[in-house]
Amino acid sequence: MAANRTAYLASAALLLPLAALTAAPPDGTSQPMVWGRVAAADGTALAGVAVSARPDGATVTRTVYTDADGEFFFPPFQPPFAPGAYSMWAQGVGFERAHTQMTLEDGRAMRADFELDTLEDFSNQLAGSDWMNALPADTHEARRIKEIFRVNCTECHPPGLVLQNRFDLRGWRAIVEAMERVSYHGWTGQGPRATIAYHREELAAYLARVRGPESPPLRFAPRPRPSGEAARVVITEYDIPTSVGKRELAAMDGSHWADGVPSGLHGTGGIHDVQIDNDGHAWLTDSVANEHRTLVRLNPATGAVRAFKLTAPDGRAQTSHGIGRDANGILWFDSGGWLGRIDPATEAFSFYRPPFGAPTTTSGQVDVAPNGTVWMSARRGALSFDPKTETFTFWHDKTIGDGQTYGAAADALGNGWWTQFNMDMVVHADVRTNRTYEIPMDPPDRMEVFLTPEDREFYHNIGGNRFSGTFARPGAQAPRRLSTDRKGGAVWVANWWGGNLARIDAATRAVSYHPVPGDANPYNTVVDRHQMVWTNLMSDDAVARLDPKTGAWTIFRLPSVGTELRHIAVDDRRDEVWVPYREASRAARLQFRTAEDLDAMKQAAQ
Numbered sequence: 003m004a005a006n007r008t009a010y011l012a013s014a015a016l017l018l019p020l021a022a023l024t025a026a027p028p029d030g031t032s033q034p035m036v037w038g039r040v041a042a043a044d045g046t047a048l049a050g051v052a053v054s055a056r057p058d059g060a061t062v063t064r065t066v067y068t069d070a071d072g073e074f075f076f077p078p079f080q081p082p083f084a085p086g087a088y089s090m091w092a093q094g095v096g097f098e099r100a101h102t103q104m105t106l107e108d109g110r111a112m113r114a115d116f117e118l119d120t121l122e123d124f125s126n127q128l129a130g131s132d133w134m135n136a137l138p139a140d141t142h143e144a145r146r147i148k149e150i151f152r153v154n155c156t157e158c159h160p161p162g163l164v165l166q167n168r169f170d171l172r173g174w175r176a177i178v179e180a181m182e183r184v185s186y187h188g189w190t191g192q193g194p195r196a197t198i199a200y201h202r203e204e205l206a207a208y209l210a211r212v213r214g215p216e217s218p219p220l221r222f223a224p225r226p227r228p229s230g231e232a233a234r235v236v237i238t239e240y241d242i243p244t245s246v247g248k249r250e251l252a253a254m255d256g257s258h259w260a261d262g263v264p265s266g267l268h269g270t271g272g273i274h275d276v277q278i279d280n281d282g283h284a285w286l287t288d289s290v291a292n293e294h295r296t297l298v299r300l301n302p303a304t305g306a307v308r309a310f311k312l313t314a315p316d317g318r319a320q321t322s323h324g325i326g327r328d329a330n331g332i333l334w335f336d337s338g339g340w341l342g343r344i345d346p347a348t349e350a351f352s353f354y355r356p357p358f359g360a361p362t363t364t365s366g367q368v369d370v371a372p373n374g375t376v377w378m379s380a381r382r383g384a385l386s387f388d389p390k391t392e393t394f395t396f397w398h399d400k401t402i403g404d405g406q407t408y409g410a411a412a413d414a415l416g417n418g419w420w421t422q423f424n425m426d427m428v429v430h431a432d433v434r435t436n437r438t439y440e441i442p443m444d445p446p447d448r449m450e451v452f453l454t455p456e457d458r459e460f461y462h463n464i465g466g467n468r469f470s471g472t473f474a475r476p477g478a479q480a481p482r483r484l485s486t487d488r489k490g491g492a493v494w495v496a497n498w499w500g501g502n503l504a505r506i507d508a509a510t511r512a513v514s515y516h517p518v519p520g521d522a523n524p525y526n527t528v529v530d531r532h533q534m535v536w537t538n539l540m541s542d543d544a545v546a547r548l549d550p551k552t553g554a555w556t557i558f559r560l561p562s563v564g565t566e567l568r569h570i571a572v573d574d575r576r577d578e579v580w581v582p583y584r585e586a587s588r589a590a591r592l593q594f595r596t597a598e599d600l601d602a603m604k605q606a607a608q
């Protein structure tokens with residue numbers, strides 16, 4: 003076991019003059035809540051290790067990463083973090099977790115040091131892209147089956163959930179057969195999924211080969227630990243009770259990496275989208291039918307959670323999915339085919355029902371243009387809503403496919419953009435001319451080359467990417483959600499299977515593709531007020547930021563595994579980023595520190 007050393011240093015006397023000279027946080031101090039050093043058993047400093055602190059009995063956890071010297075600095079106490087008893091732990095891939103209990107006091111620079119022992123089998127700690135990268139890809143055939151595995155088996159859950167356990171051929175065949183008939187939310191017996199059924203035997207054989215009882219260990223090359231700016235982030239994770247028990251937390255919340263990816267349908271699968279209101283409260287949607295909540299409001303200063311229930315005809319709670327905010331901080335969300343509006347200041351709700359046979363979808367995205375026009379996904383197209391006249395307009399797809407619209411976004415001019423997920427298509431409606439345009443997602447390096455002639459015939463017969471309603475095709479781009487850069491006149495599309503962000507010039511509709519680093523799949527995008535483009539890497543427990551001017555990516559890792567990030571929001575009033583954890587029933591808030599902020603703390607501490 004790792005030996006934990008905890009030391010206490012009093013250095014308040016040094017503190018004030020230094021703090022006064024530096025860029026101090028608003029409370030006037032740079033004194034960290036707690037700081038320390040993380041080293042390997044041989045004493046070498048470990049950079050990029052996640053150090054977490056959780057007040058005893060609380061539902062919030064704060065995490066910082068160690069710098070190049072192996073040192074970490076928690077921000078000064080601020081609600082909901084107060085002096086008192088804490089659990090603290092340090093984690094890095096390839097090391098055993100080190101844990102300690104300590105009482106943090108105000109007015110002193112409290113110190114906690116950790117020593118990490120190496121861990122032989124660290125596969126449970128890995129991110130989705132680490133697993134994908136470890137799968138053999140040295141031959142044409144290996145690349146083909148890997149892509150078939152990716153598109154059939156890593157959409158509903160991350161690769162780690164599938165690969166963390168080993169089964170023999172019989173076991174894998176039984177699992178694959180079960181997965182032909184599973185839904186996203188559990189065992190409905192629907193289906194079968196044509197593509198899994200078609201590839202059943204080779205998928206089972208493949209899984210038994212790479213993850214059978216006697217398979218040689220996969221050779222992992224875990225992603226580098228965070229450094230530089232990515233190691234200066236402060237991440238606060240808020241636990242949200244599951245929808246089954248009003249007070250019950252997720253049985254596994256991903257915070258102990260060695261436990262692996264949380265698995266099971268313990269009422270934990272509902273939390274979906276998030277938006278931040280003007281007061282800084284987070285509003286989250288719940289996409290799984292349950293008894294008591296449609297929306298959840300989280301107070302980040304206390305961690306308190308309040309559920310709001312809209313009663314469906316069957317007495318249960320109406321589900322919700324997409325949520326957007328307008329320029330005044332009013333929130334708009336979809337619920338049971340209706341468009342909902344909340345004024346967070348008064349908690350007043352109103353609902354608008356689309357008059358056509360084109361309700362908002364129950365798996366949509368809601369976005370609001372600067373002029374107030376609300377855009378949302380709808381079956382076979384998208385809907386726009388004018389709040390002044392309270393009227394809807396239905397914009398239909400140009401090419402009729404399976405009818406599923408995934409994401410929808412509004413641009414600076416109030417125009418709409420939406421995705422046909424199963425057809426690799428983005429559709430754009432120009433409200434002034436009433437014209438719609440199609441923008442195919444078609445990067446030069448597609449993977450269709452890996453399909454055999456038989457595969458091609460099969461995919462052709464089920465409709466290929468034209469009308470079949472399947473995104474489970476190797477080579478598919480699967481444009482999922484999207485957002486607009488309102489200052490830059492661009493639309494950013496998360497091409498899920500394509501592993502890239504497509505930038506569409508809103509005026510010319512010209513497309514360029516920006517591959518996401520690693521073997522990761524982007525789910526959604528959001529553009530902040532500095533025109534940085536953010537995306538949530540669902541299977542990777544990470545968010546990535548692209549600076550479109552330089553092309554530089556920064557990857558911010560979350561301190562939990564199996565988070566399943568399906569949405570990302572920026573809080574432009576505070577320059578913060580939020581992501582909901584679907585499977586782990588939590589929400590994470592990312593706050594950013596400059597090198598100067600950290601230097602000030604470092605000096606205050608020592």
Ligand code: HEC
Nearest residue numbers: 154155158159163164178181184185186187188265266267
């Ligand atoms: C339509 C959604 C969906 C698809 C596609 C899917 N699964 Fe699943 N899978 C589920 C659900 C739901 C569960 C049970 C809940 C959970 O554990 O998250 C599950 C659970 C599993 C588990 C058990 C995990 C554990 O340790 O408890 C394995 C293994 C698995 N899936 C493998 C696969 C494989 C292999 C494929 C591809 C052939 C696949 N899944 C495709 C939805 C899906």
